[in-house]
Amino acid sequence: MHIDFSNIQTASAVPGAAAMIETFRAIGYSLETAVADIIDNSISAEAKNIYINRVWKGGESIISIRDDGYGMSNEEIIQAMRPGAQNPLEERSLTDLGRFGLGLKTASFSQCRNLTVMSKQEEGAVSYWTWSLDYVAQSDKWELIKWAPDEYINALDDVARGTIVIWSHLDRVIPSATRDEDENAKRKFSEAFDKVKRHLSMTFHRFMENKTIKLFWCGHEIEPWNPFCPNESKVQIRPTEYIGENVTVKGYILPHKNNFSSEVAFKNAEGMYGFSAHQGFYVYRGDRLLLAGDWLGLIRKEESYKLVRIQIDLPNSVDSDWQIDIKKSKAYPPVSCRQQLEAYAKQACGIGLEVYKHRGRILKRRAGQDFQTLWSEKKKDDKWYFVVNREHSMIKSVKMMAQDNPDRAIEVLLKFIEESIPTKTIYAREAKDEDTQKQPYSDIDISIVKSMMEQIYQNQLADGLTPEQARSSLKQMEPFNDYENLIEDLV
Ligand SMILES: Nc1ncnc2c1ncn2[C@@H]1O[C@H](COP(=O)(O)OP(=O)(O)OP(=O)(O)O)[C@@H](O)[C@H]1O
Ligand SMILES: [Mg+2]
Structure with missing residues (x-):
């Protein structure tokens, strides 16, 4: 539809500052995804070293992220503080991790009321500005204030260049009234901050591995966590495929x-959330990890696929096709490549399933042709079931x-x-939901049921039960409860 804007009546509808800025808090970051968003900016600004720190002071605690990137002038800080500092439609350099011109503000306000x-x-020269939500609430104006927490006022005096982002009044992390001495709150803060470290070691692992950046968390250098265990020789690597430009x-x-080469290596591979949660796609955008284990709605997470991890590499030029969100924590594959992705993932999961079932397979190989399993898997009319192997020597x-x-x-x-019920294989079978499990007793020879029922019935009569009591006892007994009509025939 074409609208002629050249001669049209308009009315101004400027957003109310106090209300609007509060809605920036609701984007749904966690502490760790918010910190990662700030670090994105540092990387885009060519920082080599990034320092993440915290100061515990109860409700007055502070979190800071300092980098040695190219920094900003006074005007550039003001520009950076503007919501919508840059149009999302603008083309960005390949190494720029930003997109919306919002992250600095939305990530910060999700955690604190003062962003300096x-x-x-x-x-x-050093310049600084602060967004104070309390000031905006009071003035209802889009205005920064010239303020910084006392202990940070000289934070950049001794460095050649760089930027420090300071979060104070961390009401979303620590309730404002929390006292310094509150050990419980202090421990919780510490734990939350610990999670930040683990999240960063995963999110930026490529940058740390290729020595682009060093991250320091409370003074300690963070080690990268690579989900694909590059130092493990037994990892099976699938061929690389293109799924679009x-x-x-x-x-x-x-x-x-x-x-695994060692117990430690195995524990480390487990990651932040455990093997099962970490299965799935790992979506990287310009080497920065957006998603760490998610099947993107293409398949379901299953215990039996827990060893499968698939990397997807996106350049920032496909942001809109993949619907990258402000938090940089979501991506949706465009329809055009879903089928290929799904096929690729299913193939990898097929291999993952075999590795998961491993134990029997390894034994089979070791023992050659003569390996005897106590249970065998059978299939009839697309229904699977397990039988005890009557030929087993045991x-x-x-x-x-x-x-x-x-x-x-x-x-x-x-x-x-x-002892030998093949639970793992049953579980794995159940997960591959294309065939279903045969219903118990669905094609059992009825005469076997009948004769066993008759036998128990006679034993119970011999034990002094009346026919009525014996019949009702059978109705309470698996599997005879499913054969009420046969029970009624017993005399
Ligand atoms: N640490 C920094 N060093 C230098 N410039 C920075 C730094 N942090 C932010 N900026 C500037 O501020 C601008 C706004 O940052 P902001 O995170 O709000 O948006 P963005 O990174 O452009 O996009 P996105 O919303 O996707 O993060 C950046 O484009 C950059 O120019
Ligand atoms: Mg950003």
């Missing part, structure tokens, strides 16, 4: 626990044992069955 930015360009996928199937010897000591033979048999 202090910056200095190479040998220039400049977008690639590459799958990795981690080894089974026993095939069953034969139980039969022999039964001649001398039937009680012991039955006990031994039951014990072996209990």
